[in-house]
Amino acid sequence: MAIDLNTGSGTGNSKIKNSFGLAVAQMGPVHLNDSRVAVVARLLEMMREAASRGAKMVVFPELALTTFFPRYWMDDAEVNARFFEPSMPSAETQPLFDLAAQLKIGFYLGYAELTADGHRFNTSVLVDENAKIVARYRKIHLPGHSDHKPDAPFQHLEKKYFEVGNEGFGVTDMLGTRIGQCLCNDRRWPETYRVMSLQSARIVVLGYNTPSWNIHWSEPPHLRMFHHLLSLQANAYQNGLWVAAAAKCGAEDGFHMIGGSAIVAPTGEIVAQAQSEDDEVIFSNCDLGLGETFLQHVFNFAKHRRPEHYKLITERTGAGEPLSASALKTTQPQE
Ligand code: CDT
Numbered sequence: 001m002a003i004d005l006n007t008g009s010g011t012g013n014s015k016i017k018n019s020f021g022l023a024v025a026q027m028g029p030v031h032l033n034d035s036r037v038a039v040v041a042r043l044l045e046m047m048r049e050a051a052s053r054g055a056k057m058v059v060f061p062e063l064a065l066t067t068f069f070p071r072y073w074m075d076d077a078e079v080n081a082r083f084f085e086p087s088m089p090s091a092e093t094q095p096l097f098d099l100a101a102q103l104k105i106g107f108y109l110g111y112a113e114l115t116a117d118g119h120r121f122n123t124s125v126l127v128d129e130n131a132k133i134v135a136r137y138r139k140i141h142l143p144g145h146s147d148h149k150p151d152a153p154f155q156h157l158e159k160k161y162f163e164v165g166n167e168g169f170g171v172t173d174m175l176g177t178r179i180g181q182c183l184c185n186d187r188r189w190p191e192t193y194r195v196m197s198l199q200s201a202r203i204v205v206l207g208y209n210t211p212s213w214n215i216h217w218s219e220p221p222h223l224r225m226f227h228h229l230l231s232l233q234a235n236a237y238q239n240g241l242w243v244a245a246a247a248k249c250g251a252e253d254g255f256h257m258i259g260g261s262a263i264v265a266p267t268g269e270i271v272a273q274a275q276s277e278d279d280e281v282i283f284s285n286c287d288l289g290l291g292e293t294f295l296q297h298v299f300n301f302a303k304h305r306r307p308e309h310y311k312l313i314t315e316r317t318g319a320g321e322p323l324s325a326s327a328l329k330t331t332q333p334q335e
Contacts, residue, residue, distance in 0.1 A: 018176075018177075018287065020056055020057075020242075020287075021054040021056045021283065022203065022284055023049075023282065024244050024245065025046035025058050025281050026061070026247050026276075026282070027060070027248045027249070028248075028277060029251055029253075030064075030068075030248060031253050032067050032069075034066075036065055036093070037092055039065050040092055040096060043060060046279060047096065047100065048103070051104075051105045056129070057105065057205075058108075058281075059107070059244045061209065061247060062110035062124070062184045062206075062246075062248065065085070065112075067252045068252060068257065070157040071255055072157075073148050084112045088113070093111075100131045101130055106126070107127050108205045108246075109207075110122070110124040112162075119163055122165075122183055123137065123138050126179060126181055126205075129175060135170060135172040137169070137170065137182060138163075139165050139184070139185070140186060141189050142164055143156060143159075143184075144157055144159050145160075153213065154211070171196050171199040177202045178200055178203075179201065179203045180196030180203070180241075184207065187206050187231050187235070187245065193239045196239075197301075202241055202291060203243075203286070204241055204244070205245075206243070209247070210224055211224075211256070212257060228245075229262065233268045236264040237294070238299065239266075240295040242288070243264040244263045244264075245262050246261050249261075261280070262282075263283075265287075265290060267294075271286075
């Protein structure tokens, strides 16, 4: 059956409201010595709850199977052995796939991927209701640093442990709609969502591990939650899509990370938000037609976008000089 992205219903009848049961499974802390088996047991329990509430899909966090290990300086052999997955599924994660097939529920899962030829990525997968991996995403906006900062209270070594994702921002038709995925820091960048909304994504799902403290400057801690929600809400609205974000949060061996897992509507409004810093399932019946209101009017891309004026976005990485020095001169006050 062809997917009608206007309603997601496959009927072509725009009056039919298509409700998509979407769950986000926030995780409380995963400590350094917690086993994969124990972590997967927690995920299975939340998958069962999500299904019992009518979810078609459940969203798990970034690097969901282990502690947020980029906070630790370790040698490659140790980090590879302890935290990376050479295969997905694996013996430890297979129960997630088995339960998903049994419950007929899809899921998104973040984990550290070690490829057969030794490349390392911060990765997520989309799994359909038959437990088939239908899409993979490798994180593109890697935050942090690659050098050891012995004076910092903790490290953020994503640039040491992971390569930049090499597969772009794809979207996937599954569960009767079109879903895009990204990971954590990607959610702060408008390009992430725009590239997916230009492929007619209706839902963007993501997981995150956001430390509550900034090791580079004394950022007021409340800004971490504010910027997290601001990013989800602004980008949901500006792209006419649903955004579902799953935290791993609370204090992992004393290192605190924000909660605030949320489901955001294309209106930019938060329709569900986690209250705890523990394992917690939030749920919303999402109207997949809601974004159309915006995409047909104020954000009618085909009608209103002006890509000929956006060239710098792909030509430049960092900020530089004004486009035209002569144009600038004419606007400068004369002496
Ligand atoms: N995991 C991850 O990408 N964390 C980053 C920390 C950056 S702090 C502003 C994040 O964007 O949440």
